Amino acid sequence: MNYLPLFLDLKSKNVLIIGAGKVGFNKITLLLRSEAKVNVIAKELCSDVKILLDANKIRWISKKFDSSYLKKMFLVIAATNDLKLNQHIFKSCNDRCLFVNVVDDKSKCSFIFPSIIDRNPIITAISSGGTSPVLLRLLREKIESILPAKLGDVATISGQWRDIVKKRFNNLLERRRFWEKLFQSVFVEHILNGNKKKATEILNKTMNQNSILRGEIILVGAGPGDSGLLTLRGLQVLQQADVVLYDALVSQDVLDLIRRDAKRIYVGKRAGLKNITQDEIIKLLIVLAQKGKKVVRLKGGDPFIFGRGGEEVEAAKNAGIDFQIVPGITSAIGIAAYTGIPLTHRKYSQGVIFITGYKCKNGLTSDFSILCNPSYTLVVYMGTLQAIDIAKKLISYGRLKSTPIAIIIKGTTVNQKVIIGRLDEIEKIISCSIVTPALLIIGEVVRLHKKLRWFYPLDSLHDTYNISSIIKFI
Structure with a gap:
């Protein structure tokens, strides 16, 4: 800044x-x-x-x-x-x-x-620091077009009632919930249409409704890393949260979108490190919601794709706590798109299968007779954890040793790196201390990476590596 x-x-x-x-x-x-x-x-x-x-x-x-x-x-x-x-x-x-x-x-x-958009007492100011006045003018035009001319009247009337509302709701959290509910109602529309009397009636009615605080748990998928891939609904929820529990895979750019006065609690888990347990996370979610707080559980990718989101909302349901789920772009889809690797293609792949590098808790094993089918693309989340074992089993069940693979590190971010190799080369790649977490894509569609790649986060000559250059890369 x-x-x-x-x-x-x-x-x-x-x-x-x-x-x-x-x-x-x-x-x-x-x-x-x-x-x-x-x-x-x-x-x-x-x-x-x-x-x-x-x-x-x-x-x-x-x-x-x-x-x-x-x-x-x-x-x-x-x-x-x-x-x-x-x-x-x-x-x-x-x-x-x-x-x-x-x-x-x-x-x-x-x-x-700065460039000023005046809806007094609401003032919006934007600046490019003198670097791009034309871009600034275009941004101002867009903001001018979406902010109603009478928006200032909404703030003025709200300000006139502020002390009354403060007396009605002693608790800061109760007051914020009241204003959020009011501003999302037809109260605003009546003011914009010039009907201040009707707006005041709605304000009065809303203020005198039952003010019991009801907590809520909202699962939000943060996407694979690029903050631009966060959904609009996800952004809205982050701006309303009282508390946000976030994972290690959530990027700093996404964390910067959280409401500034919301409490942030890191509950990330990484393989090989001492971490907070899933049971502890669930207990914390429930305790916070029972205090009347709007609790956001922010997860990398999508909460229902290897994110244990199902366990968390099941616990919320059992505890009688309201919950919502805001899906996110799962890592496989987002990262594949940013590497130019289509997960399905008429010539190369008729389907895609997602698996995780972690072994299932109940001892379930993957059906490798299905996974080795060359007409399916295989995507392995947390791909480096069991990659060597997975590769050996795929080959033993008939998958060709020459099957192309891609290991993507920090996908969709400015630090994205792609390593291209063959299925029988995974052990060499992993032995070079590849950074985790990483996503592994196995299948003929990987051949399209060189032709279809469009995202160049670093020097275009040095963000993709093949097996022959991995030692130099590391």
């Missing part, structure tokens, strides 16, 4: 602007909207600024800048074409620890003006 976004209260505060041309006028207009006391230094005023002066909306304090005018100023804007003067203003302000903005000179700005 190159700039920390701040909203300044400039009401009745002295602001100094040096320069009163067209650019200066635009800045003065913006400052007046924030009810600042605008002081101007300029040799002469453009016609628009003169109108403001005649209306007593600004003060023209001098024709020439002197550092003594910086006294009691809150912030300073230089809007002149005089480079030497701008440098002098910048240095004088820095010496006094004053915020200063030299228009169109990023190197001489301790603050910058």
